[in-house]
Amino acid sequence: MKVALYTHAACLQHDPGPGHPESPARLSAVLASLDEPRFADLDRIEAPAASREQLARVHTTALVESVLDRAPATGRRQLDPDTAMSPGSAAAALRAAGALCAAVDAACGTGARRAFCAVRPPGHHATADTAMGFCLFNNVAVGAAHAMAAPGLRRVAIVDFDVHHGNGTQDIFERDARVMYVSTHQWPLYPGTGAETETGAGNLLNVPLAAGTGSDAFRAACRERVLPALEAFAPELVLVSAGFDAHAGDPLAGLRLATDDYAWITRELVAIADRHAQGRLVSTLEGGYDLAALAESAAAHVAALME
16 A cells, blocks of 8 residues: 655744754654654655645644744744644644645545655644644644545544543534544643543544453453544544653653554554545644654554555
8 A cells, every 4th residue: 555654844943942842853863763764655745835715724824824824934833731832833734734635635635545644843732723732733623624625525533542632622522523533642641631521523532441451351441431432423534642651661751551542543544544534544643752762663664554
């Protein structure tokens, strides 16, 4: 199966500051892992910049202007205690969101049906009107809205296996029954959302996991809850918020997943996409803060996409 890799050098220029866990080294580690010979067949594509129209489908004008028109010329602009902009942040954010739109267009057209967007900053904490949690724009939400506006899809599933709940994605789509949002995440943990009782318009499935949860319990939760819900929804496109910080080696949380768990869940999601979505699956990088675990897990994820 042909798989596309969308990335852009601008995504390395977003610098939230010394010692910040969401560093450019994260993307460098992922890209280095995808330079191995087994990934030679990846279709490597330069991510375009998102348009303001694409961003405005999910974000307020005030947020778009705040990120794009108020980036610092020097130094950093702090948006919240965890989220900062540097001179290269606006360009990085545009390419990160634009990668999703381009990958969706290709998957729904004549391009690669599967894609991984190796981009940063991540996106799933950004709400309609607020940049937060290391995120400026909600990349996966921009991609989902684009899929419904341009190719005109009627059912889009977003699967989020980042260790943190994607509060921004949930905020944007919780009343839009065309989008199913499914999240496995550690609970309790930042940002404090993602309780099982949060069901939106019947389109949200939150599967909170206790600290210390390992491979067996994670896979059981997916088999018993996540995969059946996706089967019933029958998505025309599967989008994945691929955070790798539930790995046992990650320093920012307490789940205990192994590298092979990411290959396993990727295969399961590919099977869903093959059955219901003509194989269309687009994934984007979210969290993951131990460089070795991140690189190994992202490589396992992409290798499973290529099977």
